[in-house]
Amino acid sequence: MGTKFIHTYVSVDCVVFGFDNDQLNILLVQFDRDQKEDKNLKLPGGLIYNDEDVDDAAQRILFELTGIKRMNLHQFRCFASPDRARHPADMKWLSKAYQPNIDRLITVAYLSICKVDRKLQNISRFKSTQWCRLSDLPVLPFDHNRIVEAARIEIKRWIDHDPAIIFDLLPGKFIISQLHALYEAVYNQSIDVRNFHKKVKSMEYVVPLEEKQVNVNHRAARYYKFDKVIYKKRTRI
Amino acid sequence: MGTKFIHTYVSVDCVVFGFDNDQLNILLVQFDRDQKEDKNLKLPGGLIYNDEDVDDAAQRILFELTGIKRMNLHQFRCFASPDRARHPADMKWLSKAYQPNIDRLITVAYLSICKVDRKLQNISRFKSTQWCRLSDLPVLPFDHNRIVEAARIEIKRWIDHDPAIIFDLLPGKFIISQLHALYEAVYNQSIDVRNFHKKVKSMEYVVPLEEKQVNVNHRAARYYKFDKVIYKKRTRI
DNA sequence: TCAAAAGTGTTCGATATACACCCATGC
């Protein structure tokens, strides 16, 4: 009976979305699975500790990676295919990074978002972090490509459930066209500009600032900011 | 390093909803954790095997419990608090049911639904299965009460995402008032009868039958059925 | 004829969609 049941390590993997150049990006980390392979990028993640909840592990890993203490994050799925960690190159990396003979590993996937202009402080064991456009994502190890696909679907549901989180993808001050492009990127469909302006006007928690763009060779756009306090009041009603 | 990372068993737990007497019910199993405790009810679940995906484990456990081959099911959350399996009574039961010294156990929770009038064939190691009204759920072991709470929230999202699954809670032929009561139970709010009839008429996949109630001491209600084929056509457009 | 549940329509407000032109700015 003792060998019949799975007895396994558990990891968390985080899909951190950012927004830049009218595109959704995700945060990848560089590791050295095999020097011959060109990029060695993967989703940030790691094994959870004894006496650690998975939610806490995800927070910890994101903190180590970005320096951000309490990131907004959202668990969305456990990936546990028996084959997911059996590619030889992946097993080799696991042996080196953790310990030998890990032939199976289940992971709990998290979704998070982060402003791309935020300065990140990487204190993790990964060499470097980098933003990568969702549209030209490389082939990732394990089932990380599948995890990203699932995350793309999940982020819509998350934003539908709590519209405020979309503003975590933008800088503190933003112009309407950025917000517009972001909505288009998240929902992957084009949105009429006039209707979009109307929609934004109806969000009283998106407040216009006095500041406008400078030195642009077209009409300067007004900056807006997201007002958390107004938002919270609203949603309680 | 070897003892730093969690190395654990993994279980699945299933919250199976049924609908009866205008109420949501869930399927519980009886086990014998401790003869002194009165009921010994818990959520159906069990450890996953080596070489088994969690989704497959959930299917297997539900099959053993109900005899149903491919149940409609939906993973919704991993519960992994370090304390969740540390109540002495729970640990005692784990030792007996599986093996000694399980002090930590993470679980992946699934949601499923089942017609309560369906004859269930329990070939699992649990003594018996029984439907229990959600409104008078006993105190359950582990964090099963928390899991049920999370499932109540999740079932709304699931139905919003795929309206067809609500019909899995009803018998093949049903009357509008049953469907009405079901919606009220799931969304936990009262719904105007007239508006509800209108809504049902707009669902062309809910088709009226010739058959009506007999021997009721009030106007006989018409039976309806859910037409899967029409539903699938619709949603593709 | 009474009790009990079935069944039926209209109005209103809010929300989403479709659609095209002028404005400000730097070069």
Added chain:
DNA sequence: GCATGGGTGTATATCGAACACTTTTGA
């Protein structure tokens, strides 16, 4: 003055919410 992106309003369709009475049946 022109290229570039910023910003604006109206009309229509759709959807959800509110609201009360008549019908059928068995006892």
